[in-house]
Amino acid sequence: MSIPGGFSRRQMFLKISMLFNGIVGVLLGIPIVGYILSPVTRGRRAGYESWISLGSTDQFPPGQTRLATYRNPVAHASDGETADIACWVRHTDGEHFQVFAINCAHLGCPVRWFPQSGLFMCPCHGGAYYADGARASGPPERGLFQYPFQILDGNLQIQAGEMPTPGLSARIHGKTRTERPPCA
Amino acid sequence: MRLMHKLGQWLDQRLQLGAPIRETMEHPIPRDTASWYYVFGSAAMTVFGLQLVTGILLALIYVPSAGEAWNSLQILNHQVTLGWFIRALHGWGSNFMLAIVLIHMVQVFLFGAYKFPRELTWILGVFLLLMTLGMAFTGQVLRFDQDAYWGLGIGASISSRVPVLGPPLVKLLLGGPIIAGETLSRFFALHVFVIPGSLMLFIGLHLVLVLKLGINEWPMPGRLVRRSDYLEKYHTLTHTEGVPFMPYGVWKDAVFSGLILLCIAACALYFGPFGPSGQPDPRIIQTAPRPDFFFLWLYALLSLLPPALETPVLLIGPVIALIVLVALPFVSGEGEKSWKRRPIAVLTILLVAVALGTFTNLASHAPWSPVMDAWTGAPVASKFVSGRTPLQVQGALVFQSKQCHNCHALGENGGKRGPALDAVAVRLTGDQLVRQVLQGGGNMPAYGKNLNPAETTALVAFLETLYPPGQAPAHDASRTNGEQP
Numbered sequence: 001m002s003i004p005g006g007f008s009r010r011q012m013f014l015k016i017s018m019l020f021n022g023i024v025g026v027l028l029g030i031p032i033v034g035y036i037l038s039p040v041t042r043g044r045r046a047g048y049e050s051w052i053s054l055g056s057t058d059q060f061p062p063g064q065t066r067l068a069t070y071r072n073p074v075a076h077a078s079d080g081e082t083a084d085i086a087c088w089v090r091h092t093d094g095e096h097f098q099v100f101a102i103n104c105a106h107l108g109c110p111v112r113w114f115p116q117s118g119l120f121m122c123p124c125h126g127g128a129y130y131a132d133g134a135r136a137s138g139p140p141e142r143g144l145f146q147y148p149f150q151i152l153d154g155n156l157q158i159q160a161g162e163m164p165t166p167g168l169s170a171r172i173h174g175k176t177r178t179e180r181p182p183c184a
Numbered sequence: 185m186r187l188m189h190k191l192g193q194w195l196d197q198r199l200q201l202g203a204p205i206r207e208t209m210e211h212p213i214p215r216d217t218a219s220w221y222y223v224f225g226s227a228a229m230t231v232f233g234l235q236l237v238t239g240i241l242l243a244l245i246y247v248p249s250a251g252e253a254w255n256s257l258q259i260l261n262h263q264v265t266l267g268w269f270i271r272a273l274h275g276w277g278s279n280f281m282l283a284i285v286l287i288h289m290v291q292v293f294l295f296g297a298y299k300f301p302r303e304l305t306w307i308l309g310v311f312l313l314l315m316t317l318g319m320a321f322t323g324q325v326l327r328f329d330q331d332a333y334w335g336l337g338i339g340a341s342i343s344s345r346v347p348v349l350g351p352p353l354v355k356l357l358l359g360g361p362i363i364a365g366e367t368l369s370r371f372f373a374l375h376v377f378v379i380p381g382s383l384m385l386f387i388g389l390h391l392v393l394v395l396k397l398g399i400n401e402w403p404m405p406g407r408l409v410r411r412s413d414y415l416e417k418y419h420t421l422t423h424t425e426g427v428p429f430m431p432y433g434v435w436k437d438a439v440f441s442g443l444i445l446l447c448i449a450a451c452a453l454y455f456g457p458f459g460p461s462g463q464p465d466p467r468i469i470q471t472a473p474r475p476d477f478f479f480l481w482l483y484a485l486l487s488l489l490p491p492a493l494e495t496p497v498l499l500i501g502p503v504i505a506l507i508v509l510v511a512l513p514f515v516s517g518e519g520e521k522s523w524k525r526r527p528i529a530v531l532t533i534l535l536v537a538v539a540l541g542t543f544t545n546l547a548s549h550a551p552w553s554p555v556m557d558a559w560t561g562a563p564v565a566s567k568f569v570s571g572r573t574p575l576q577v578q579g580a581l582v583f584q585s586k587q588c589h590n591c592h593a594l595g596e597n598g599g600k601r602g603p604a605l606d607a608v609a610v611r612l613t614g615d616q617l618v619r620q621v622l623q624g625g626g627n628m629p630a631y632g633k634n635l636n637p638a639e640t641t642a643l644v645a646f647l648e649t650l651y652p653p654g655q656a657p658a659h660d661a662s663r664t665n666g667e668q669p
Contacts, residue, residue: 039359040352069467078365080251081465108337110469117587118634123472125487126552126601128629136629141491162361167344167351
């Protein structure tokens with residue numbers, strides 16, 4: 001039953017069916033995209049970055065830099081050991097601490113502290129940092145990432161929960177620290 | 185026998201696949217292409233088949249959970265009968281597949297096979313290369329050890345540098361705020377479902393195009409490709425002078441594929457499986473992560489690029505490379521096919537090969553990394569200490585205890601991050617040495633805060649003795665009035 005010059009009933013049905021399936025596709029697509037983006041959107045929820053205790057301040061004698069570990073605040077049973085994160089705690093004196101991320105500010109490899117030469121060195125691409133975390137040499141473009149910290153009832157606590165990376169988040173991270181100086 | 189024949193007939197009556205398969209196998213090809221140079225594509229596909237089979241076999245045991253993956257690899261290596269061999273086959277298969285895909289690409293490029301009308305075949309091939317690289321990277325992650333863990337950290341750090349989208353991209357990549365269970369699960373999904381699925385689809389299309397457009401004829405110098413008459417000429421090459429693919433071409437493909445499988449099995453048997461290295465426990469920081477062989481060049485590049493250039497090169501470089509590869513058949517879609525008359529094409533391949541080879545070679549001894557275990561207790565060659573004054577020997581002690589060795593070699597021992605110091609006194613005067621040690625510079629950290637004056641004096645006194653016999657140490661002309669000291 002085609003009309004010359006126009007389109008037939010069948011063609012109209014075909015178009016309607018395609019439109020219908022298009023709408024169904026979009027309706028299904030929204031939750032799928034939401035699911036895929038959940039690692040990004042989840043970040044806004046409370047508890048994502050929390051204060052975690054690294055233990056009593058007595059464990060970190062003044063003038064020394066020591067390795068500390070903590071369990072990431074957001075962790076699942078399937079994470080195994082990967083949710084146990086290391087960091088470097090430098091106790092200068094009194095209540096003055098610096099807590100450095102283990103990740104090199106270049107590409108995230110684990111930096112190691114060498115007390116004799118007073119340097120953090122990275123085994124991957126040769127980055128080096130001074131004792132206060134400032135960049136000493138190599139490919140990093142900035143100093144080590146630092147966690148905000150507080151001392152509560154003689155316990156050293158840091159605000160952590162996200163792997164620091166040299167991108168935007170890290171810069172915000174860095175800013176938070178400078179805006180709120182340690183022991184604020 | 186008659187029963188088999190009857191069964192075959194019964195099936196074919198329903199499936200009706202016999203005739204098209206026969207037609208495909210016996211399609212005419214140019215006589216010259218039944219050559220040993222034309223075997224790499226089919227070999228790559230054969231190895232992909234091996235990867236599918238061994239991959240499924242590994243999935244029978246492997247546990248894609250951050251807490252269990254490493255243990256399940258140990259079980260595969262040590263407890264499951266021949267588990268180590270299947271892992272080795274899969275690992276060596278991966279290396280062979282990448283190598284063969286690269287050789288295939290070079291051959292196609294040098295034989296001008298990407299020119300009209302095979303542009304799309306080339307473009308699909310470019311994506312097949314990307315997917316093969318993707319399989320290699322995600323596969324390295326599934327071997328969930330320390331290299332995998334910190335390799336993911338490197339991937340995350342690179343992604344984080346993308347302007348604006350960086351931080352959300354990191355979370356998408358890792359599946360959460362840190363490298364953990366969700367990270368491994370999504371790389372498992374990529375390695376086992378997403379990329380292999382796309383690979384199969386693209387291989388299918390790639391093959392359809394090869395069959396529809398015909399295999400590239402052997403390039404003859406001077407026989408130019410023109411859009412106007414190429415199809416006609418090619419038709420003559422295949423239908424008038426050609427030979428059927430089966431059996432003329434196919435037996436070489438079969439022999440080569442079999443040979444490659446045999447080589448993979450031999451490597452697997454002789455060298456065994458890759459890793460896993462240490463447990464993926466981020467608290468174990470005594471580790472020096474290294475990427476797998478095919479990513480070593482990238483590791484070198486990341487170490488050697490000037491810091492300011494790194495982010496632009498990392499983010500823009502791959503885009504440019506992709507654009508160049510995709511645009512190639514459109515820019516030079518016609519003309520000469522033979523490598524004998526395409527010097528720039530040959531030079532390009534040589535340049536890329538030399539560059540990648542050099543970077544890979546550098547990465548295998550990583551001179552930019554400090555030697556993390558240059559122990560202070562290691563012996564110093566006697567030629568550097570004998571006949572020295574007490575002050576100079578004290579300096580040698582400072583040199584040893586302040587980890588100068590991590591970056592500087594003395595004799596054959598020590599890092600290569602900084603220059604070897606065997607002849608440092610020839611290059612620098614005492615004053616210059618003091619300045620360099622205290623203030624650093626070039627790529628050297630400043631040691632001013634870490635050396636007291638006595639240590640600095642001793643260290644420099646030692647360094648001033650480091651010049652080979654027959655060469656004069658550097659001296660400050662303004663102080664010695666131009667005379668040799």
